[in-house]
Amino acid sequence: MERYFQKKLVINSNPPSCSSTQRQESDRHRDQSSKRIRDNVEEKLDIDLSNLPTDPGLRKKNSEYPSNVRDNVRRAYLLNGPYQPDIEFPQTKGNEDENRKFVIDWYKEFTWIEYSIENDAAFCLYCYLFKPESRNRSQGGGDAFMATGFKNWKKKQGLRDHVGGPSSAHNQAYRKGQDLLNQNQHIETVLQRQSSQARSEYRVRLKASVDCVRFLLKQGLAFRGHNETTNSNNRGNFLELLEFSVFLNKDIKDVVLQNAPENNNLTAHVVQKDIVNSFAVETTNVILKELGDAFFSVLIDESRDISVKEQMAVVIRFVDDKGCVIERFLGIVHVRETTALSLKAALEELFSKHGLSIGRLRGQGYDGASNMRGQFGGLKTLIMNANESAYYVHCFAHQLQLALVVGVSCKRRDLLREKHASKVIQKIQSGDILSGQGLNQETALKRSGDTRWGSHYGTLVSFILMHSSVIDVLEVVMENALTSEQRGEACALLDQMQSFEFIFNLHLMKDILGITSELSKALQREDQEIVNAMTLVKVAKQRLNTMRNDGWDSFFAEVSSFCVKNDIIIPNMDDPFVERGRSRRRVEVLTNQHYYRVQLFIGCIDLLNQELENRFNEVNTELLLCMACLSPRDLFVAFDMEKLIRLAQFYPQDFSSKSLMLLSNQLETYILDVRFSNAFSELRGIGDLAKKMVETRKNTVYPLVYMLMTLALILPVATAGVERAFSAMNIIKNKLRNRMADDWMNDILMATRRGQL
Known part of the structure; x- marks a missing residue:
């Protein structure tokens, strides 16, 4: 049927003067709007708006369409324009035996007119689409121009009568058609405009919340408060920071917090969690993209958090496309059991989540616990059974830890500083020590770090230098103790710390940790090389053997000198050794010389040498x-x-x-x-x-x-990376936030550390 006619746009019967550019722009907007609406209608009701009947005689009434699509049908017909085919019109005999037919020039004079090839009759497009059926049928030709059709070709006046005056049914129908085509007034356009404004305001609120979350993550601060109501003084860092941001930025004041819809504030705790989770997901995706298909090793350690949950920290180590060695934190996994099978299952689940394969593993690094490195059932063995190229190198640095933690109150720290300062002044006056710039600075007992193993060596050195001051402080504590329990503890410490055995062990561990100090520091560095590690292990073995074979005399002389300066009794090395707190009759008879030199001095060195040999098989x-x-x-x-x-x-x-x-x-x-x-x-x-x-x-x-x-x-030689991950975990999940869920803690760790260690 298309070959018989040309489609035309709707033209006003008295069109206003306008430029061709304006008409083209209007037509473009109409076409875009029509396509969008047509797609929506076709999807909902399976109505093909592009294939509606064009001949007026073949159309069904507009009222027969579902009410929710009638406007869409009307708009489709209006955009196509009146059906005006250019054909050879058939002649019809009139009452006076005159042949009459439809005149093609009427298309130009009456732009609303349509011709039906099926009925050989004229119709009105606007009246068909908008004229109410209950309207006065005598006005404007009744139903002639919308139902049966106009066929009285010799009475052209009937066409003029159909248009009528300004308030005629035809002109009302025409105005409705123009209003429908005016998208700025259409309800869908209004809703779309409102929706666009809502989206814009939503983005402003979301950006403000995201900025606040990002700042809190960088600072490692908590999010929630105990009472987040408007009048509360403890609303939490997130809401307080968001309110401060609104105060500083007037552009967001009208759409954030109090001015936002109650159901769309974007301040709820679940929203905060979603934002942090999105940060964690994006960070993980960047890490996985950085890894690509490269080989990698895994570093694992497990420890309890503040809520006594066993957590497994996982770090991957790989070489990026620039040739740089990269260690990236992959996540914290809660494990119900610390058996090797449970740890392997948790690791496989994490790998599966991120699309990693154990087949790409080329190294393992653990802390040396039996469930990790066991020869028969450890995690190392289970992974090597699945991938023989995933070689394990023991984290030797864990063997250098010493369980010595000295902590006191601030008041006692000040007292310790005062005691030590007075002794320094006395030694300067007596000439025992020199004075000068940078010498004899104020000091205190150095705290040993949980994940910085070399710090234990500094703690021992500090303790030896301040031993007499520590004794003075313990005497003050014993005299001024508020309870008998405190007095008893201070008394027991005084007795133990002034014994020869304590001083002997103190100096022994100081010398051993001094020998392994450089190795410990090297293993803590992120750019650790295996060549240097092997060299330092070899040097440590040589120094330990030298100390074992030739170092007893100098070591004993150092311990004896310290005891003399601090009035500590030195036992006779030829006398029988008696263990403190045990009867002489129940112990093996051996001399002090044998006990201190063979069992303690040589025994400790041999044990450490044996550990070195076992770890580096x-x-x-x-x-x-x-x-x-x-x-x-x-x-x-x-x-x-x-x-x-x-x-x-x-x-x-x-x-x-x-x-x-x-x-x-x-x-x-x-x-x-x-x-x-x-x-x-x-x-x-x-x-x-x-x-x-x-x-x-x-x-x-x-x-x-x-x-x-x-x-x-x-190939890793130290697990310092996972130790640093645990340090971060202790900051994020502490006593005040000990109920933090596993996923929430993992997301915060991931977003805070950004995968870096």
């Missing part, structure tokens, strides 16, 4: 020594191709027989290339070497060699 030692051959120090003096080939053989999943042959050739070319390159002449470690390989794009020239470097770098 034959496989791990060979693995680490092979990795040391990658070191670029002194123009790659440690390079050993045979050991590097052996290193590749530790990873059969990554180096096939063919790859090993190619690796041998690459290594020969690689070592000649880098030794004669100025860019590689001053590198200090494998980490610097990997970054330089990426900078010079030699990682693409020697891909197998670069893979060896990444495997060496991701």
